[in-house]
Amino acid sequence: MNSNGTNGDIRIGFYICHCGHNIEGMVDCAAVARDIAKLPGVAVSRDYKYMCSEPGQELIQTDIREHALNRVVVASCSPLLHEHTFRNAVEAGGLNRFFFQMVNIREHDSWVHTDRAAATAKAIALARAAVRRVRFHRALETTRVPIHPDVLVVGGGITGIHAALTLANGGKKVFLVEREPSIGGHMAKFDKTFPTLDCAACILTPKMSAVRAHENINLWTNSEVVKVEGYVGNYTVTVKRRPRYVNEELCVGCQECIAACVFKEPKFPDEFNVGLGKRKPIYIPFPQAVPQVVLIDRERCLHFKTGKCKKTCVEACADRHAIDFTQKEELVQVRVGNIIVATGFKLFDAKRIPQYGYGRYPNVVTSIELERLVTSSGPTGGEVLLRDGTHPKSVAFILCVGSRDFKTNRWCSRTCCMHSMKLAQLVREHTDAEVTVFYLDIRAPGKGCEEFYDKSLKDGIRFVRGRVAEVTDWALREEEEGKLVIRAEDTLAGVVRRIPVDMIVLAVGMEPQADAQDVRRLFNMSCGTEGWFLEKHPKLAPVSTFTDGVFIAGCCQGPKDIPDSIAQAGAAAAEAMALIDRGYIEQEPNTAYIDQADCSGCKSCLPLCPYTAIAFDEATKKAAINATLCKGCGTCVAACPSGSIRQHLFEDEEIFSEIEGVLTHA
Amino acid sequence: MHDANWEPRIVAFFCNWCTYTAADLAGVSRLKYAPNVRIVRLMCSGRVDPQFILAALAGGADGVLIGGCHPGDCHYAEGNMKTLRRFQMLRRVLAGFGLEEPRVRLEWISAAEGEKVRYVINEMVEQLRPLGPLAWGQRFGVEEGAAAHAAPAPQPEAVHA
Numbered sequence: 001m002n003s004n005g006t007n008g009d010i011r012i013g014f015y016i017c018h019c020g021h022n023i024e025g026m027v028d029c030a031a032v033a034r035d036i037a038k039l040p041g042v043a044v045s046r047d048y049k050y051m052c053s054e055p056g057q058e059l060i061q062t063d064i065r066e067h068a069l070n071r072v073v074v075a076s077c078s079p080l081l082h083e084h085t086f087r088n089a090v091e092a093g094g095l096n097r098f099f100f101q102m103v104n105i106r107e108h109d110s111w112v113h114t115d116r117a118a119a120t121a122k123a124i125a126l127a128r129a130a131v132r133r134v135r136f137h138r139a140l141e142t143t144r145v146p147i148h149p150d151v152l153v154v155g156g157g158i159t160g161i162h163a164a165l166t167l168a169n170g171g172k173k174v175f176l177v178e179r180e181p182s183i184g185g186h187m188a189k190f191d192k193t194f195p196t197l198d199c200a201a202c203i204l205t206p207k208m209s210a211v212r213a214h215e216n217i218n219l220w221t222n223s224e225v226v227k228v229e230g231y232v233g234n235y236t237v238t239v240k241r242r243p244r245y246v247n248e249e250l251c252v253g254c255q256e257c258i259a260a261c262v263f264k265e266p267k268f269p270d271e272f273n274v275g276l277g278k279r280k281p282i283y284i285p286f287p288q289a290v291p292q293v294v295l296i297d298r299e300r301c302l303h304f305k306t307g308k309c310k311k312t313c314v315e316a317c318a319d320r321h322a323i324d325f326t327q328k329e330e331l332v333q334v335r336v337g338n339i340i341v342a343t344g345f346k347l348f349d350a351k352r353i354p355q356y357g358y359g360r361y362p363n364v365v366t367s368i369e370l371e372r373l374v375t376s377s378g379p380t381g382g383e384v385l386l387r388d389g390t391h392p393k394s395v396a397f398i399l400c401v402g403s404r405d406f407k408t409n410r411w412c413s414r415t416c417c418m419h420s421m422k423l424a425q426l427v428r429e430h431t432d433a434e435v436t437v438f439y440l441d442i443r444a445p446g447k448g449c450e451e452f453y454d455k456s457l458k459d460g461i462r463f464v465r466g467r468v469a470e471v472t473d474w475a476l477r478e479e480e481e482g483k484l485v486i487r488a489e490d491t492l493a494g495v496v497r498r499i500p501v502d503m504i505v506l507a508v509g510m511e512p513q514a515d516a517q518d519v520r521r522l523f524n525m526s527c528g529t530e531g532w533f534l535e536k537h538p539k540l541a542p543v544s545t546f547t548d549g550v551f552i553a554g555c556c557q558g559p560k561d562i563p564d565s566i567a568q569a570g571a572a573a574a575e576a577m578a579l580i581d582r583g584y585i586e587q588e589p590n591t592a593y594i595d596q597a598d599c600s601g602c603k604s605c606l607p608l609c610p611y612t613a614i615a616f617d618e619a620t621k622k623a624a625i626n627a628t629l630c631k632g633c634g635t636c637v638a639a640c641p642s643g644s645i646r647q648h649l650f651e652d653e654e655i656f657s658e659i660e661g662v663l664t665h666a
Numbered sequence: 667m668h669d670a671n672w673e674p675r676i677v678a679f680f681c682n683w684c685t686y687t688a689a690d691l692a693g694v695s696r697l698k699y700a701p702n703v704r705i706v707r708l709m710c711s712g713r714v715d716p717q718f719i720l721a722a723l724a725g726g727a728d729g730v731l732i733g734g735c736h737p738g739d740c741h742y743a744e745g746n747m748k749t750l751r752r753f754q755m756l757r758r759v760l761a762g763f764g765l766e767e768p769r770v771r772l773e774w775i776s777a778a779e780g781e782k783v784r785y786v787i788n789e790m791v792e793q794l795r796p797l798g799p800l801a802w803g804q805r806f807g808v809e810e811g812a813a814a815h816a817a818p819a820p821q822p823e824a825v826h827a
Contacts, residue, residue, distance in 0.1 A: 078690045079707070080682075107693025108705055112784075118673075118701040125704055524741060526684070526777040534777060546683055546741070546777075590709060608712075610743035633742035634713030638752070650713060655706065656721055659677060662704035663726040666673070 010135050011043040013069040014127065015060060017051035017076035019106055026110035028120045032075065035124045035665075039131050043067045051076050057089035064093035071134040075103035075127050081537065096139035098589070098649065101130040121666050129661025136654045142586040143627065147233035147549075148337030149173065149580050154225055154519075155342035157185025159554030159565040161207050163340045166573035168216035172580060175334050176211060177239055178221045182289035183208055185344055189272065189368060191375040191382075193562060194422040195452035201288060201377075208290040221291060226331070228522055231631065232549030232585055233337045243327035244295035246282075250322035253292030257323060258282050260316035262309055268300050270379070273372050277379035282313050287377060296323075338549045338576035341533065342569065343519055345510040345555040348402030348409065356398060356506055357471040361484055362387040364471060364504045367397075367419055374426045384430045384503075392433045392502035396486055397424060398468045399439040403509030411530055413509030413559040417443045420507045421456045428459060436462040436499060438488055446561060464499075466491045471504055510559040523550050532558045543572040548585060551575050590632035590649040592625050598644030599623055605636040605645060674794035676703045676787070677722035678731040681711045683741035684776050685733030691780035699784040700791040703731065710734070711772075712745025716756045719770060728800045729769045731790060733783075736774040746774065768793040769800060 014036045018024035029047040037045035044063050050056050051074055063069055072095070074086045079102040087097040105123045113119040149172055153164045156178030164176045176183070187193075188208075190200035211217050220241060227238035258280055266278035272286045281300035284292070302309035303325060314323050350358035350366050357364045363386050365373075376382035386392050397420045403413040417439065424435045437456075442463070444453045457463065466489040475481045476498070483500035490497050512531035513519065520527050524547045526534040533552045536544035543551045553568035554560065560568070579585055592613075601621040605614050613629035614636060616622075625636075625645075637647045646652065680686040686707050692699065708714065711734030719730045732753065734746035753772045760770060771790055775782045 078693070080687065080690060104690075104705070104707075107690040109701075111693040111696055112699055113701045114698055115701060122701050122704065129704070129706075521739065526687070529778040529781075546687070608748060610745075631742055633710035633745045634708065635710060635742065635745040635748050638713050638715040639748070647713070650708060652715070652717075655708070655715075655718060658706050659718060659722050660725055662677060662706070663675065663722070666675070 010041040010071060011067065011069050012039075012041050012071040012073060012131055012134060013044040013060065013063045013067065014042055014046070014131060015051050015056075015072070015074045015076075016047045016105070016123070016127065017056070017074065018047065018049045019076060019110075020049065023076070023106050023110045026113060026116055026119045027105055027123045028116065031120055032123050032127055036127050036131060039128065041071075041135060042131060043069055052082050052085050057085070057092070060086070060089045061093035064090070064095055069093075070095060070099060071137065072100045073103060073127065073130045073134050074100070075105045075123060075130070077106040078104045078108070081540075097142075098140040099134070099137050101134040101137065103127050103130045125662045125665040128664050129658040132657040132661035133654050136651060136657060138648075138651075140589045140648055142589055144584040145231070145233045145587050145628075146584050147579050147582070148235075148335055150175065150334070150336045151576050151580070152177065152225070152235070152237050152334065152336040152339045153342060154339065155185070155344055155554070155556070156180070156183030156211075156219075156221065157342060157344045157554065157565075158187040158204060158207075158562055159344070159569040160185075160340070160342035161204075161211055162566050162569035163342060163553055163573045164217055165207060165210055165214065166570055167576065168214045170573070170577055171216065172577065173216050173218070175218045175220065175237075175239075175336065177223050177225055178219070179224050180285065181222045181244065181293075181295050182285045182291070183211060183219065183221060184286075184288075184290065186368075187562060188286060188288070189274075189375075190371055191378075191426065192422060194418040195446070195448040197422065197425070205288045205290075208288065212290045219291065220332075222295065225522060228339070228524075232547075233579070235336050235339060235549065237334050237336060237339070239332050239334065241330040241332055243329055244293065245298070245301075245323065245325055245327050246294050246296060247322045247324050247327075248291060248293050250320050251293045252320065252322075253284070253294070255284060255294060256316040257294060257313035258284065260312040262302055262312050268297070273379045274366075274369055276369060276372050296325075338551065338579055339523060340551045340553055340569075340572045340576060341519070341523055341525070341556060342552070342554045342572075343513055343516070343556045345559065346513050348413075348508040348511050350401055350506045350508050352408060353401060355470045356401065356468070356504070357473075357484070358506055361471065361473060361504075363392075363484060363502060364506065367416065367423060367505055367507045370423050370427075370505050374423065374430055382430065384427055384433075386503060391431050394434045394436070394501040395424075395427050395431075395503045395505060396499065396501040397435070397437045397505045397507055398471075398486070399437065399507045400467070401506040401508050402511070404440060409509055409511060409530070411509075411559065412443060414443065415559060415561045416507040416509060418446070418449055418452065418561070420505070421452060421461070423505065424456060424461045425459060428461065433502070434462070436464060436501065438464050438466060438468050438486065440465070440467060446563065464488060464490050464492075464497065475500075510555060513556065516556070523547065525550060525552070532556065543568050543575055549579065588632065588649070590634075590647060591627045591630040592632065592634060592637050592645055592647045593627070594623055594625055595644040595646060596620070596622055596624075598642050600642045600644070602641060604639055604641060608636050608639055672799055674702050674728040674791055674799075675726065676729045676731055676790060676794070677727040678703050678705045678733060678787075679708055679711065679714045679718060680705050680733040681735060681741070681746070682707055682709045684735035684739065685711075685773070685783070687777040688733070688775045688779045688783045691777065692783040693780075695780050697780055697784040699787045702791045703787050710740065710742050710745035711749040712740075712742065714749055714752070716752055719756060723765070723769070723800060723802045726803055728797070729771070729790060729794045731786070732772045733775045733786075734772070736776050739776060765800075765802075766797050768797065
């Protein structure tokens with residue numbers, strides 16, 4: 001056999017997949033197979049219902065043996081979906097897995113065209129190109145990259161916590177990085193969880209403490225990832241650790257410093273209570289915060305602002321000496337093999353829908369604000385109060401605020417129906433107020449959720465179907481005096497209603513984090529149209545990304561509830577664990593290489609490589625490529641004036657023959 | 667005058683990570699666009715050798731479309747910017763040969779922009795229609811679809827099932 005893996009003859013097997021009706025419906029597959037059968041070198045040309053199925057793959061393998069095939073072309077779906085499947089089949093048939101070329105006639109043809117003749121012609125052109133191209137394919141070996149066993153988890157919400165704990169329990173070392181001073185995320189702010197109405201803190205805080213106590217978890221709060229270098233198995237991550245001005249090792253969380261602060265009363269808006277409560281410049285984010293370490297708000301602290309503080313906090317800390325005003329921002333580097341991004345979501349800003357009056361009418365609140373009001377550890381001690389301190393007699397919920405709305409966000413935030421019904425029940429528990437829910441559709445698809453909706457109906461919560469047009473305090477009738485009036489069309493009754501209430505709760509939807517685009521670039525991921533991080537495949541690879549070794553979980557991928565977030569966290573941890581326990585990953589051998597004989601030593605390629613994979617050998621006056629550093633973009637290949645840089649899998653003759661091929665047919 | 671049934675043929679070079687994926691998304695979303703484009707997948711738009719563009723035009727293409735990630739979003743950091751530079755230069759050279767501007771086009775299309783794939787392809791086809799066939803190969807004495815590499819000898823009739 002020669003280097004082409006043949007005895008001189010090229011024998012190509014061509015297979016076109018019907019994909020049920022998906023391809024066959026728009027492309028005459030038999031006609032394509034007949035056309036390809038006539039091409040030189042084609043030994044077998046078949047059309048088959050499902051090429052990716054077991055019998056489809058066996059067909060390839062049998063033909064390789066019976067017809068002595070040495071090249072295989074499959075025309076079916078996108079190579080991003082099934083190239084791997086067919087390469088495996090080719091390998092199982094006894095050929096090198098790279099003697100294979102795939103033709104995308106589903107995503108790029110049958111699904112996007114409406115004229116069967118034109119779609120068939122396109123399929124023939126693309127298939128001819130692949131048949132021409134595959135002749136030039138060579139036997140290649142995949143390279144094995146070792147996987148560093150440590151994992152970085154970005155985001156300390158319930159998703160990140162669960163992923164970190166799963167990995168740590170599996171014996172892997174985890175670096176958990178959280179931007180806020182405590183882990184816990186959104187869930188820490190919840191009073192109870194739907195549909196079971198079990199206490200959120202009771203299920204979350206043990207997990208938070210477990211993170212802190214786990215010997216395999218390195219928890220870095222108040223920290224952010226600022227740089228990611230390397231590739232799967234081998235990432236070097238730079239983390240910026242912002243100063244707390246309190247030494248995490250020395251602070252015991254007694255909070256005496258907070259009591260001793262020169263600000264006798266809490267004065268500044270408390271982030272955790274979404275501004276409903278107050279805190280001091282030295283504070284702990286919330287009672288169950290992890291780590292139990294106070295921090296100082298540099299913007300508010302008298303010492304930092306004037307330099308003339310009596311530093312009563314330092315006195316109170318006494319011989320523990322935990323308070324350290326000299327702390328500086330620190331950059332720390334860690335090496336990890338895998339990264340799980342669980343950076344969550346942000347809530348829709350209700351001010352963007354001005355007709356609902358948020359920010360204008362004090363008793364229009366968001367769902368998260370109400371959540372803090374019903375929580376016993378919240379700013380009102382669990383009492384649902386109006387701004388004047390009285391109890392509301394009537395409360396209305398407006399659903400889909402910033403969701404399912406062409407003017408703001410088109411997507412369904414998935415949790416707000418259930419979240420609002422939960423809050424509605426809690427309001428009924430805490431007050432004797434009448435509760436009305438204005439909804440478009442109630443979406444309660446989770447386990448136990450429809451039953452929860454039934455319970456809400458039975459409990460006397462009123463549901464009005466229709467998008468609310470406006471919230472106003474302009475009273476037209478006596479009973480509307482001093483109240484907020486909701487104007488909405490009741491689409492089931494076919495009337496426009498004016499309903500006066502005391503408090504209005506806006507069920508704000510979920511949005512991608514404000515810096516999602518920056519984070520995406522940092523980890524070399526993609527975002528979908530809406531800005532959520534893009535998974536590799538919506539069904540088959542929901543927590544993988546297009547960058548190997550970077551996984552996504554939870555709401556950064558799209559709105560989801562706690563059970564779904566946890567499920568994704570577990571999935572991402574399992575994916576990372578699979579890579580770690582295997583110890584290596586097979587890399588696509590699409591690297592560039594230099595034909596030393598032809599290299600003129602002009603150095604044009606050197607500045608082109610962002611990975612510094614090309615080095616110049618002063619002795620031979622020629623350039624050389626380090627295959628481990630090369631990522632296979634091919635930019636240097638295209639630039640080499642002497643044509644001496646080549647790229648495996650994307651050789652010039654392969655691409656030229658493909659270009660010729662697509663043009664041989666109308 | 668050209669044949670009334672003439673349809674412009676476009677060869678497209680799409681990068682694997684953004685534009686090729688966007689074209690996959692267009693498919694998954696069942697967007698409909700003109701069937702005149704033949705997509706060649708490359709890992710990065712930076713791999714687009716100007717010779718590929720010339721080969722396509724000489725081989726019978728009426729237009730060439732290059733698709734890459736948006737600036738700053740390149741999977742390989744900055745391959746797309748190298749393409750941009752080469753493209754600007756090649757476009758000047760091609761203009762010197764009398765090539766109409768719409769025939770060669772560079773677009774940044776992210777993995778999320780299936781809609782942009784549809785729009786760009788449809789628009790390009792409509793822009794090429796009034797220009798008529800390029801027939802550059804004939805102008806320069808190269809036959810359409812002629813192989814730069816020796817065509818292999820015909821082989822016995824294949825099994826067709």
